[in-house]
Amino acid sequence: MKNLYKIFGILSALFSVQAVAQEGAHVKKSYTTYDLFYMDNNHGANAIGLNDSLIEKMAQDVRKLLKQGEAGFLLFRSNGDRAQVTERKEDIFTFEFRDGIFEQNTAIPNFLEDKKRLREELYDSIGVISDKLNLHFYLSENALRSLPEDPNSILTNFAREFSELFSAKNAEVNVYLYYNRDITTLNESALSNYLNFFNGSTYAARRINFTIIKG
Numbered sequence: 001m002k003n004l005y006k007i008f009g010i011l012s013a014l015f016s017v018q019a020v021a022q023e024g025a026h027v028k029k030s031y032t033t034y035d036l037f038y039m040d041n042n043h044g045a046n047a048i049g050l051n052d053s054l055i056e057k058m059a060q061d062v063r064k065l066l067k068q069g070e071a072g073f074l075l076f077r078s079n080g081d082r083a084q085v086t087e088r089k090e091d092i093f094t095f096e097f098r099d100g101i102f103e104q105n106t107a108i109p110n111f112l113e114d115k116k117r118l119r120e121e122l123y124d125s126i127g128v129i130s131d132k133l134n135l136h137f138y139l140s141e142n143a144l145r146s147l148p149e150d151p152n153s154i155l156t157n158f159a160r161e162f163s164e165l166f167s168a169k170n171a172e173v174n175v176y177l178y179y180n181r182d183i184t185t186l187n188e189s190a191l192s193n194y195l196n197f198f199n200g201s202t203y204a205a206r207r208i209n210f211t212i213i214k215g
Contacts, residue, residue: 030127034072039138040109047141051180054215062092078114080107108142112152126166133167135159138178148194174209181214
């Protein structure tokens with residue numbers, strides 16, 4: 001009987017340690033500011049991707065973030081079912097990362113799968129973003145074409161979902177859309193109306209500041 005109690009005690013201790021370890025593994029971290037970069041570089045004979053100016057713009061923005069220490073950060077490079085993700089700002093300045101992420105043609109984004117992957121990466125790790133949430137989207141022509149017809153739009157649906165879950169009530173929420181200046185098929189006015197459709201309505205719990213930037 002004593003041995004049975006000993007075994008029971010050991011098992012209880014092991015389960016307790018495991019529970020504490022699991023709890024610690026899912027501790028959510030809060031941030032004053034958080035910057036998420038979503039990038040696709042799909043291009044080809046019939047579509048235009050990113051250009052050197054936009055790539056350098058992203059690198060400069062991340063370089064500034066390096067000086068902010070504990071500010072939240074994630075870069076998501078869309079590529080069909082082979083997305084690449086990093087929370088290390090320093091990765092952007094390595095040759096391997098810059099060559100592999102920025103220069104190569106990527107598959108047309110699957111917004112539904114990308115949102116699923118982003119949830120897996122972020123939703124168990126983020127607590128509250130108290131001051132400012134910045135979502136940066138660098139999109140190619142094919143991705144831009146699909147936005148108005150795509151009910152799974154990562155610019156609108158995901159941005160609102162993410163901001164509602166993690167940004168404090170008074171936090172500023174900004175969504176920046178960057179695209180190649182050589183893309184002439186884009187009706188920027190119609191896109192702006194699409195992005196702001198729910199702003200100021202009873203269907204939007206909060207306002208998002210949408211900014212469109214040609215580079």
